[in-house]
Amino acid sequence: MKIFIIAVSHKMPYWVETAIQDYVKRMPKxxxxxxxxxxxxxxxxxxxxxxxxYIPKNSLMIALDxxxxxITTMQLSENLTQWQQLGKDIYLIIGGADGLENSLKKACxxxxxxxxxxxxxxxxxxxLVEQLYRSWTILQNHPYHRE
Numbered sequence: 001m002k003i004f005i006i007a008v009s010h011k012m013p014y015w016v017e018t019a020i021q022d023y024v025k026r027m028p029k030x031x032x033x034x035x036x037x038x039x040x041x042x043x044x045x046x047x048x049x050x051x052x053x054y055i056p057k058n059s060l061m062i063a064l065d066x067x068x069x070x071i072t073t074m075q076l077s078e079n080l081t082q083w084q085q086l087g088k089d090i091y092l093i094i095g096g097a098d099g100l101e102n103s104l105k106k107a108c109x110x111x112x113x114x115x116x117x118x119x120x121x122x123x124x125x126x127x128l129v130e131q132l133y134r135s136w137t138i139l140q141n142h143p144y145h146r147e
Contacts, residue, residue: 002089003132005035006051008096009121016122023126023133031084031136033129040096048101051093061091061108063100064128066118068111073145077135094124 012020024033036054041047055061060083071079083090093100093108105111114127137144 001031001084001087003031003033004089004091005033005094005125005128006038006054006091007035007094007125008038008040008047012122016126019126020129023129026133027136033132044098044101047096048104051104055091059091060086060088061093063105063108063111064092064094064114064124065100065105065111066113068113070113070116073131073134074138076131077138080135081139092128
């Protein structure tokens, strides 16, 4: 299984990219995180189509949205276990400044919210990657996560 993060954004600042790559490198080879950046488009429908070009049919798509389900880190680790049991790649989609187009959100199997706070795009991406790594460490009984 691979975890794909499809993110609508411009190039990330160096410090963000460095931090993200640190967590990506920590992931095991059997559960890699792959990030694909999509350039923002002023037309939300075109932007949604660009996103869908990178996602194979019948894939598990999960939208990150401010109106998504608010979950804990432990719940994310449970989700990670369920996703692994499905045996298919997972596509986590982060929209641009205006969010994701409605038809794309409806095509997703679920929507998750990272925080009740408004986050800059760079921080949202970094937070997602860190939480995926943290979730994996929980499943491995690794001491990274302390509760």
